[in-house]
Amino acid sequence: MDAIVMLKDDHKEVRLLFRAMEKGELDVVPDICAALTTHAHLEEQVFYPAVRAEVEDSDSEILEALEEHHVATRLIEELEGMDPGDEAYQAKATVLMENVLHHVKEEETELFPLVREALGRKRLQEIGAEMAAARDRLFRPVTPLD
Ligand SMILES: [Fe+2]
Ligand SMILES: [Fe+2]
Numbered sequence: 001m002d003a004i005v006m007l008k009d010d011h012k013e014v015r016l017l018f019r020a021m022e023k024g025e026l027d028v029v030p031d032i033c034a035a036l037t038t039h040a041h042l043e044e045q046v047f048y049p050a051v052r053a054e055v056e057d058s059d060s061e062i063l064e065a066l067e068e069h070h071v072a073t074r075l076i077e078e079l080e081g082m083d084p085g086d087e088a089y090q091a092k093a094t095v096l097m098e099n100v101l102h103h104v105k106e107e108e109t110e111l112f113p114l115v116r117e118a119l120g121r122k123r124l125q126e127i128g129a130e131m132a133a134a135r136d137r138l139f140r141p142v143t144p145l146d
Pocket of ligand 1: 065
């Protein structure tokens with residue numbers, strides 16, 4: 001599958017989860033954290049390095065994206081270590097949402113169009129296949145050593 005289509009599907013899923021959270025369903029926060037962790041891993045390990053190497057003038061976009069991931073990752077770590085009953089839990093989750101929605105918008109309106117133009121369909125399919133393989137590796141059950 002096309003790498004950008006895959007990443008946008010992830011974005012859509014996370015937007016829906018944030019919408020549920022905004023309606024007061026705080027029990028979706030761990031799902032949001034898990035989905036974002038996987039998504040960020042695929043971007044950082046596969047998509048961003050390919051873009052940086054192959055798309056001219058993408059450095060500043062990618063460096064900014066990595067800093068935004070860094071902030072989100074920190075918030076996710078803090079949320080995962082927190083009791084949902086903590087008075088700061090919802091506030092922190094809301095700041096995560098604002099950070100992520102801003103980041104996703106920048107990817108979809110600035111980075112992805114640049115990448116699609118530069119790499120074309122065939123290369124995006126290859127990167128998509130690499131990301132699918134990386135996702136599989138993340139969720140492959142650990143087999144015990146005999
Ligand atoms: Fe990202
Ligand atoms: Fe993304």
